[in-house]
């Protein structure tokens with residue numbers, strides 16, 4: 515459970531109930547399923563939000579993933595904000611209604627349910643980051659594009675950035691990979707935009723992470739420029755700082771590298787609130803911060819949904 519005073523955050527079971535309620539309350543515009551199971555056997559839920567959701571329409575698709583890193587619980591709340599806004603406000607808010615009717619929105623509120631539950635074991639924050647396989651794999655170093663290529667991850671199982679024994683050795687990254695791979699229809703990837711939410715630092719990040727080069731294999735100048743332009747627009751909307759992720763530090767096997775490198779999906783990472791903090795406390799904001807710091811990204815979500823149709 516969450517520590518006393520932080521009840522506003524959702525445990526795995528509360529999250530599951532939230533999604534079931536959203537689907538029950540809005541049957542025409544939602545479809546609740548899953549992308550598979552975690553190492554410890556927890557279902558990794560997937561909610562589709564779209565007009566006539568039961569049908570696969572020829573509409574641009576967008577994916578939001580949250581909680582790859584266990585202790586980054588604010589990101590789970592960010593995905594639930596997206597679910598709440600695009601279901602509860604459908605039919606009343608014009609912008610929301612237009613997007614739900616013209617896009618297919620996929621939300622995965624927790625990629626790492628095992629780690630997230632471990633992090634709050636006994637009502638005490640554990641400071642846990644990874645999944646719960648062995649000594650833990652850093653899911654954001656386990657993706658299969660340029661996996662372990664460039665000193666942006668560790669091969670030591672005890673490391674916080676342990677890349678795993680192989681690309682997609684974690685069942686959680688493999689499950690999300692399989693879902694995204696399944697969205698290739700008639701040879702064309704239907705998902706056009708993606709945001710992976712993290713905490714903390716108030717940053718908008720784009721690929722690649724494995725090299726400091728802007729232009730490189732799988733990234734032309736025009737493509738890099740589009741990331742810069744959209745990244746700047748996203749950051750202007752929420753006050754975060756925009757940069758290529760390798761300007762922060764070099765990573766390999768991260769999700770953005772795979773989404774773009776493998777599928778050419780316009781893929782960003784948002785590092786949410788706070789901008790800075792001393793060590794672990796930055797990962798554990800008050801639950802009073804949930805509403806303002808998730809609503810802060812409403813406009814950015816709309817920008818990505820717009821871009822997906824561009």
Ligand SMILES: NS(=O)(=O)N[C@@H](Cc1ccccc1)C(=O)O
Nearest residue numbers: 654712713714723759765768783
């Ligand atoms: N959330 S965080 O503190 O772990 N930071 C992220 C930052 C990050 C995210 C995506 C690509 C490169 C780097 C990380 O995976 O290291």
Ligand SMILES: [Ca+2]
Nearest residue numbers: 564565566571
């Ligand atoms: Ca639809």
Ligand SMILES: [Ca+2]
Nearest residue numbers: 570571572573
């Ligand atoms: Ca479709």
Ligand SMILES: [Zn+2]
Nearest residue numbers: 583586712713
């Ligand atoms: Zn993270």
